[in-house]
Amino acid sequence: MSQMLQIHDQLREMILSLDLGPGERLTERWLESRFEGSRTPIRAALVRLEGEELVRRDGRNWIVAPIDLGELEALAEFRIPLETTAVRLACARASAADIAGVEEMLDACQSGAPREEWHRVGTDFHVEIARLSGNPFIVKAIAGAMTRLSRARWLEVWTEPSREQAWREHRRILGFIKANDPDSAAREAADHITDTRDRLLRSLNEDRRGLRARGFAVIGLR
Amino acid sequence: MSQMLQIHDQLREMILSLDLGPGERLTERWLESRFEGSRTPIRAALVRLEGEELVRRDGRNWIVAPIDLGELEALAEFRIPLETTAVRLACARASAADIAGVEEMLDACQSGAPREEWHRVGTDFHVEIARLSGNPFIVKAIAGAMTRLSRARWLEVWTEPSREQAWREHRRILGFIKANDPDSAAREAADHITDTRDRLLRSLNEDRRGLRARGFAVIGLR
DNA sequence: AATCCCGTTTTGGGATACCAGTATTGTCCC
DNA sequence: GGGACAATACTGGTATCCCAAAACGGGATT
Missing domain, CATH: 1.10.10.10 (Winged helix-like DNA-binding domain superfamily/Winged helix DNA-binding domain)
Known part of the structure; x- marks a missing residue:
């Protein structure tokens, strides 16, 4: 290379x-x-x-590039229409094997896994779902959005229950795709994005002091 | 610079x-x-x-970069959720002055205008509408999509009526935003994207011979 | 006439040289 | 000690140089 x-x-x-x-x-x-x-x-x-x-x-x-925590809302606003579309298309187009592949990815991340692993899978899940839509533009847009989100997510204080909650939501989305229920999958995906955004914002707000101590400008965080 | x-x-x-x-x-x-x-x-x-x-x-x-006419469908599929979201947000957020600015842009393109002008305004309209949403991620995504579409649109055989049709649709979308009717605006935007895609594909199909003569590989065009 | 082969050319990848502008620092004067 | 200012060090922008590898061409062979 x-x-x-x-x-x-x-x-x-x-x-x-x-x-x-x-x-x-x-x-x-x-x-x-x-x-x-x-x-x-x-x-x-x-x-x-x-x-x-x-x-x-x-x-x-x-x-x-600085992290602008103020763009977290805009990012969720951007992701919702794209990811709901993605899961709907996935219902129509994804093969059982494709779905199984994503399922496997989620399974591979057990509770003992290191932080990096959770972080990576939590990001890749959304990209892989987008891939199931078969639309390369959606894939790239989601991948870009998750990249922008990625660093802010390191700053998040991950509690065990919130992480479990996120994983449950991932599984539910995938379940609805598997069950070929696009409406429920889309609703679940939208809710998940909203929930995740709120969890993230709450966590960052609670940890402002910690962030500043670690040298991060907490710009744009309401 | x-x-x-x-x-x-x-x-x-x-x-x-x-x-x-x-x-x-x-x-x-x-x-x-x-x-x-x-x-x-x-x-x-x-x-x-x-x-x-x-x-x-x-x-x-x-x-x-080659033009892959096969991606025109995927592009429309990508644009629809984004642009419907954009017009909905525009209804909620755009000021009268913002809307007037876009209106002016459309007005500036009179029937005597050169081909380049029509082409440019036809692209910029969508980007400006996206801008009214106030969401920078949507703006960038739409701008990127319009860039990818741009070259294929040069290949299109523009008949007077089809161009008029597109402009009527633009005005209708803007009208619904102005009237603060998000549902109608969104429906109109989705229809416009679909119509435009169909017009484009029909035109390119009818002109395959012409395209090839001009040296364009008509790959991916069904 | 088709094909293979080897020397030549041209290509992009990388390293280096040079420049102009900018920030910094150190110094000198007050 | 503090502020103005000049020498200096360092930056990114550009030009140029070198290299290995790929592309090309032309002649010999069949």
């Missing part, structure tokens, strides 16, 4: 895992030494990441 | 105007002489355009 793609993926991972703080400045020279490559592939990776909005320009400088 | 952005914008325009044929190979050296800049900014522009899916890699080469 080309060096640029390696750098892109690694940097992406570092950003999404909060290894690099939101808003943190990135100089091409630092990245040069960090990844032991020249500025050429590094610049390409940065331009690419800029397209994914994981990196942004601040004047002439590069910075890790 | 940086040279890279200039190159990006010019190249983008050349692609969207079909100045560069879909599938056409782009060598960095040709672009170098064409834009009188070195490969560095050109490569950055290409990476950027790749993110917008206007340019693609074919092995090691760069090519102008």
Whole structure:
């Protein structure tokens, strides 16, 4: 694989895992030494990441895209029509094998699993459901939305019951798709997105102090 | 403005105007002489355009993204839930001044206007409506969808009546938003997207011969 | 005439060199 | 000690250079 793609993926991972703080400045020279490559592939990776909005320009400088918690509502508003459409289409189009694949993914995440695993599966579930719709534009849009959501979800204080609740909702959505009940699946999906948003916002609000202590600007959080 | 952005914008325009044929190979050296800049900014522009899916890699080469007419259905399927949501939100949120702005845009496109003008306004209308929703994610998604549609719409054989029909539908949508009738606006928007898709597909089907003569692969067109 | 093969050319990927602008720092004067 | 200012260090933007690999071409062979 080309060096640029390696750098892109690694940097992406570092950003999404909060290894690099939101808003943190990135100089091409630092990245040069960090990844032991020249500025050429590094610049390409940065331009690419800029397209994914994981990196942004601040004047002439590069910075890790800040987390704007104020966009959480808009994100839910965006996801609801898309994901309800996705599950409806999934009911019409997904094969039993496709559905089983997603089910398996959920099963693989047992209660002993590490935090990263829960985080990843919780994101991938929505993308995989979107994939069942067979519409690549929906898939990409949902994947992008989940990426933007991803870092804020690390900040969330996950309690066992809230996590269990989310998983129950995932299973219910999948169950309705399996049962070929598009209306219920769509209702469940919309409710899940709303619930998740509220859980997230509540958690972040309760933990404002903790967030600030960890150096996160709590901008846009009402 | 940086040279890279200039190159990006010019190249983008050349692609969207079909100045560069879909599938056409782009060598960095040709672009170098064409834009009188070195490969560095050109490569950055290409990476950027790749993110917008206007340019693609074919092995090691760069090519102008082909037009896949088969994705027209998926695109409509994607737009309908988003744009119906957008008009509903617009009803709730758009100010009279905002609406008047869009109205003005439609008015500015009189029957004597050049083809480019119709094309541009026909695209921008949907983006502006999305903007009235106040949701930036919806705006960006619609803008991206309209970009992908853009080139196929150049291929369309525009008859006077079909163009008039589209404009009537635009006005109707806007009228319902103005009248604060979200249900009608949403229905009208969905119908418009479906109608437009059908008009486009019919036109392209009738003109297959013409398309091929102009060098366009009619892939994915049923 | 078709095909294979090898040298040449051209390509994109990466590294480096250079520049102009900007921020920083250190210093000198008050 | 504090503020103005100049030298300096560092940044991203661009141009150029080098390389390996892929594409191309042309001639020899069948």
